Amino acid sequence: xxxxxxxxxxxxxxxxxxxxxxxxxxxxxxxxxxxxxxxxxxxxxxxxxxxxxxxxxxxxxxxxxxxxxxxxxxxxxxxxxxxxxxxxxxxxxxxxxxxxxxxxxxxxxxxxxxxxxxxxxxxxxxxxxxxxxxxxxxxxxxxxxxxxxxxxxxxxxxxxxxx
Numbered sequence: 001x002x003x004x005x006x007x008x009x010x011x012x013x014x015x016x017x018x019x020x021x022x023x024x025x026x027x028x029x030x031x032x033x034x035x036x037x038x039x040x041x042x043x044x045x046x047x048x049x050x051x052x053x054x055x056x057x058x059x060x061x062x063x064x065x066x067x068x069x070x071x072x073x074x075x076x077x078x079x080x081x082x083x084x085x086x087x088x089x090x091x092x093x094x095x096x097x098x099x100x101x102x103x104x105x106x107x108x109x110x111x112x113x114x115x116x117x118x119x120x121x122x123x124x125x126x127x128x129x130x131x132x133x134x135x136x137x138x139x140x141x142x143x144x145x146x147x148x149x150x151x152x153x154x155x156x157x158x159x160x161x162x163x
Contacts, residue, residue, distance in 0.1 A: 001037060006035055006077065007032060007034055007071055008033045008154060009031070009069045010070065011058070012030040014030055014127070015027075015140045016124050017124065018122075018124055028042060029041050029042030033151065035158075038113075038155060039089060039091045040126075041083045041084075043086045043089055050074050058070070066147040068147060068150060069150045094158045096117060097113060098121075099113070100156065101152065109128070110126065110148075111126040112125055127140070127143045130143060
C-alpha cells in the first residue's frame with residue numbers, strides 16, 4: 001500500500017471461502033478497496049468493541065441500501081497501513097486480479113475473485129455475513145443480499161487488462 005492511497009470502500013463481516021476442489025471452511029475478515037489495491041484483512045488491530053458496533057451498523061445500512069461502496073468511521077488509511085504490514089493479510093494490485101464477478105444466490109450475494117499471488121493461482125468466494133453461529137466454530141448462518149456491481153466495476157475500470 002502506498003501512503004497516498006485512499007479507501008474507496010470498506011466492508012466488514014466478510015466470509016471468504018476457497019473455491020478449490022477439496023477446501024473446507026472459510027475465514028472472517030474485511031474487504032478494503034483503495035484507489036490502487038483490493039485487500040482482504042483478517043488479522044487486524046481494530047478493537048472488538050468497534051468491530052461489533054460496525055457490523056451491526058453495516059447490516060442496517062445494507063437493509064436500507066444494497067450499495068457496497070461504503071466506508072466506516074473509526075478505520076482509516078492509518079489503521080489499514082498498520083494492518084497491511086501483517087503478511088497473513090492479502091493485498092492485490094488490480095492487475096493481479098485475473099477474474100472478478102458476482103452472482104446472486106438464494107442465500108445471498110457472492111463476489112467471485114481469481115488472482116495469482118506468489119506464483120499460485122487462487123480462487124475465492126466472498127459474501128457478507130449477517131448472522132453468525134459461534135459454537136463449535138464461528139461460521140455464518142445468514143448472508144446479506146447486496147449490489148456488488150459498483151465494487152466490481154470500480155476494479156475493472158482501473159485494470160490495464162481484463163478477461
